[in-house]
Amino acid sequence: MNRYYVDLHIHIGRTWTGKPVKITGAKSLTFTNIIEHARHEKGLNMIGIIDSHSPEVILEMESLIQSGDVIEHPEGGLVFGDLTVIPGSELEIYDEQCKGPIHLLCYFPNLSVMREFSSWLSGHLKNIQLSSQRIYVSGLVLQKKVKELGGIFIPAHVFTPFKSLYGKGVTQSLTEVLDPELIDGIELGLSSDTSMADQLKELHNYTFVTNSDAHSLAKIAREYQVIAMEEPTFQELQKALKGIDGRKIVANYGLDPLLGKYHKTVCVECLHSAQNDEQLCTHCGSNKFIKGVADRILELKTAEGSPVWRPPYVHQVPLEFIPGLGPRLLEKLVNHFGSEMAILHEVPYEALKEIVTPKISDLIMKAREGKINLAAGGGGKYGKIAD
Incomplete structure (x- = not known):
């Protein structure tokens, strides 16, 4: 089994024609700049670009595939040399049921499926061009659509005070908002680590992921994980998140909270x-x-210690x-x-x-x-x- 450096939450700031995608993202964060920087400067093996639903971003990916610079792997993922890109989307839900706003991450195996998801999204949000848009369906409906398309579903930065599952202080359990059976992992965010998150018993069944949520090239890989897989593909990532056939998260690397x-x-x-x-x-x-993550977790605490299978969390200073x-x-x-x-x-x-x-x-x-x-x-x- 091989080991790969993986960061699954990177934003696009601008399209290749200069149109904004993530408003707060750097202008240098184009799809092409991201993959070149992640591969050559950061030394990553797999990344998730979570604004890939934007139509102009889809056009840029199509162009790179047509030119031969990027190749679609038959088991999912866009291959750029020794870097694999997992196309994804970050979305915001907020309705009477979910008590949000809550950010959620959705990942898909290839450009065809992402194009289909983008088309579906366009009928449920106000601006398909932009990142982290509010989608006017419930979290349950979004989950079911992602799974219908064979995707991966992960709640984002779950303890952040704003726009997260637990952070605002209204949601006490993920079951109030989502189907726990349709969650593939939990993204911890920059202000918590494994020992903190495992104070919630309901999270013990999920793999934790640690990602950068990068809004600039420099922030890529400020948090990441090492994953054991046969090769860096979408299907192997799915197995790793479920701990199937020896695929697994070997270690999470993140900021000290x-x-x-x-x-x-x-x-x-x-x-x-x-x-x-x-x-x-x-x-x-x-x-x-502004209530801190440490205090919020203590309010929600239902457990002591981590499950025995949990990989180590290494406090990494970027x-x-x-x-x-x-x-x-x-x-x-x-x-x-x-x-x-x-x-x-x-x-x-x-x-x-x-x-x-x-x-x-x-x-x-x-x-x-x-x-x-x-x-x-x-x-x-x-x-x-x-x-």
Whole structure:
């Protein structure tokens, strides 16, 4: 069984003609730029591009297939050299039943099925061109359509305070919104990890995925997983999410939850840290708070510990978080060692010191070993390295 680096949540900022897809995404996030950057700079083996329903994105994929730059694998996935692209879509549901807004991820094996899904979507949302659009059907209807088309269905960043399954504080159980039998995995998001998520007993039956939710090229692979598969295809990914025939998630790599934007509860006005039961901010007197993921999970807690089959969660500090490692120096490292994955996992300390200062080399090694000191984030502001 082979092992592959996988990030399944990457946004498209613009089409190849410059039209917006993800409004908050970088203009450089075109389909072609993403696959080139993910393959050559990041060193990933499989990615999910979750705005692939947009008609102009479909045209770009068709063009790449016609030119021979991208090949459709018979077992699903679009192959670009040693990188496989899984086309997907992020959608928002919000109705009386779901109590949303809630973001959901849908993935499909090939361009033909994605084209069919896009056509169906166009009758249920206001702007088929854009990312993360609200779809005017229930979560159950969406699930059934995805499964009818042979797709993969995963709730997105499930604990984020905004636009997630558990985050807003209304939904207490996924069964209030979705059919638990039609869920293929759970995306944790940047402010939680396995040990936190497994405090919810109802999540013990699901594989956890850790993805970047990248809104820029630099953010690709800030979270990812290593997956054991025979080869990087859609069918193999389906098996891995279900743990079938030795296919499985080997390890999740993600931010230490302290680095996430919504880990702790903070005051809306001044971002001062607050206790979950505080009525007024002790710093500015405001009565408005953004509840942190850690506090929200404690409210929902129904279990202790993780199931025995759960793979390890490795706290990974992205290279862009390393103080002093700016874009030019990072580019120099990547050019020398081949990819960010190689730098994060494989390059020896002595080799790093030949390219960057001992201080930066030390921080990279500490981050690799989970020995770095962190200051917690909250209220939309990332945590940071405290060393």
